[in-house]
Amino acid sequence: MTSNTWLPSHGRVGKRRAAAEIRRDAEFAAFTAGAAGRLLHTATLLTGDREQAERLLTATLARTYADWLRLRADDPYDQARAELVRRFACRPWWRRPRGGVLARLTAQERLVVTMRYFEGVAEEQTAAQLGLPTDRVRAIGARATATLRSRRYDPAGPAPRAADRTEGRPPSGRPQEPARTVAEARDRADRAARRAAEKVAP
Amino acid sequence: MRAPNRRDDEVRQLLDTPHPVVPAGLVASAAARGRRTVRRRRLARQVLWVLLVAAVVAGIVLAVVTWPDRQDPAGGDTGDGTWWSPVGMGPISAPFLR
Numbered sequence: 001m002t003s004n005t006w007l008p009s010h011g012r013v014g015k016r017r018a019a020a021e022i023r024r025d026a027e028f029a030a031f032t033a034g035a036a037g038r039l040l041h042t043a044t045l046l047t048g049d050r051e052q053a054e055r056l057l058t059a060t061l062a063r064t065y066a067d068w069l070r071l072r073a074d075d076p077y078d079q080a081r082a083e084l085v086r087r088f089a090c091r092p093w094w095r096r097p098r099g100g101v102l103a104r105l106t107a108q109e110r111l112v113v114t115m116r117y118f119e120g121v122a123e124e125q126t127a128a129q130l131g132l133p134t135d136r137v138r139a140i141g142a143r144a145t146a147t148l149r150s151r152r153y154d155p156a157g158p159a160p161r162a163a164d165r166t167e168g169r170p171p172s173g174r175p176q177e178p179a180r181t182v183a184e185a186r187d188r189a190d191r192a193a194r195r196a197a198e199k200v201a202p
Numbered sequence: 203m204r205a206p207n208r209r210d211d212e213v214r215q216l217l218d219t220p221h222p223v224v225p226a227g228l229v230a231s232a233a234a235r236g237r238r239t240v241r242r243r244r245l246a247r248q249v250l251w252v253l254l255v256a257a258v259v260a261g262i263v264l265a266v267v268t269w270p271d272r273q274d275p276a277g278g279d280t281g282d283g284t285w286w287s288p289v290g291m292g293p294i295s296a297p298f299l300r
Contacts, residue, residue, distance in 0.1 A: 025233070032229045037221035044222055054225060058232045065236025066243070074257060117210060118217045145209050146218060182214050186221050 024068045032061065035077050037190060038183050039084060045114045046088045046107075048100025060084045081119065085111060085129055101147070109144035116141050120181025 039060065043053035064080045071079050089111060102110045111130060115121040116137075123141075127134040179185035 028233060028236075029229070032232075036224045036229060040224050041207075041219075041221045044218065050222070052260075053222075054228060056226055057224075058235065061229065061232035062235035062239060065233050066239040066289050068236075082229050102220070114214065148213050149209060182218050186218070190221055 020069060024065070028065050029069055031064075031076050034187075035080065036061070038075065038187055039077075039080060041183065042081065042114055042119065042185065043084060043088075044100065045102060045118060046084075046097060046110050048097045048103060048110075052097075056087060059087060082129055089130060096112065102144075104147055106142050109140055109147070112137055112140045113144045113148070118182050120183065 016151045038058070040053060040057050043056045043060075046051060047053045047056060060080055060083045063083050064076060064184050067079070068076070088107070091107070096107055097110060102113060107115060108130075112126060115129070116123065121129075123137050127137045130137065132140075176188075179188055
């Protein structure tokens with residue numbers, strides 16, 4: 001760990017830093033195990049392209065890892081999502097997104113739709129993160145909704161939604177409050193599927 | 203919180219697809235990149251501290267070396283027990299000081 005042991009403080013500082021690194025690695029692994037799928041979904045919705053979304057997510061997670069010891073009581077997911085949104089919003093115009101579910105929307109409309117409807121972020125918070133007035137966010141959201149409803153873009157045909165729904169139900173009869181956002185519902189479905197897979201595997 | 207809206211629900215249904223599978227090496231590469239960032243930041247901070255300390259030491263040394271010699275002002279001790287300051291208090295007599 002540290003080579004100079006002739007000064008007592010040096011050894012202690014090295015140990016403390018090593019402990020912090022170990023803690024950071026463990027907490028980051030736990031965080032990504034739970035949140036990477038959802039963040040990748042968000043990035044895919046924003047960029048519309050799988051490869052670009054993975055690159056965006058890698059950069060975001062790297063920044064989150066580097067800042068991990070700085071965010072003390074903040075929600076790391078919120079920080080990571082804010083970083084993702086910032087990185088996407090600061091892109092130059094020639095790197096505009098193409099394709100995906102939201103193929104017919106502009107980058108700003110994608111941001112608003114993803115944050116408002118997929119992540120369920122409040123209008124005021126969305127406006128603050130994008131640097132827009134709240135009314136403007138509402139107007140962009142309404143326009144994007146109208147665009148999306150005017151002609152459904154569905155490259156792979158209608159998805160088997162009903163099957164997903166039944167699969168995504170929590171298996172036990174434990175009372176659970178309904179999911180408030182799309183992303184949260186998907187998180188629960190993923191967790192339930194993983195639990196079922198673990199139950200089958202051993 | 204506003205009331206649920208049918209149009210918004212349609213958009214939510216459109217977005218309601220399963221999470222994509224995260225590639226196996228993505229988290230590891232992100233952590234490696236983050237580790238590099240941490241190392242770079244630490245190095246930058248150490249370099250800045252060293253520069254700051256060097257600047258302070260250099261300033262002190264320069265001040266000590268190039269400090270101007272003290273020159274006796276034109277006035278001062280008059281030799282008969284009184285003195286006056288060149289700053290501007292005027293002559294102060296010994297009885298006044300006592």
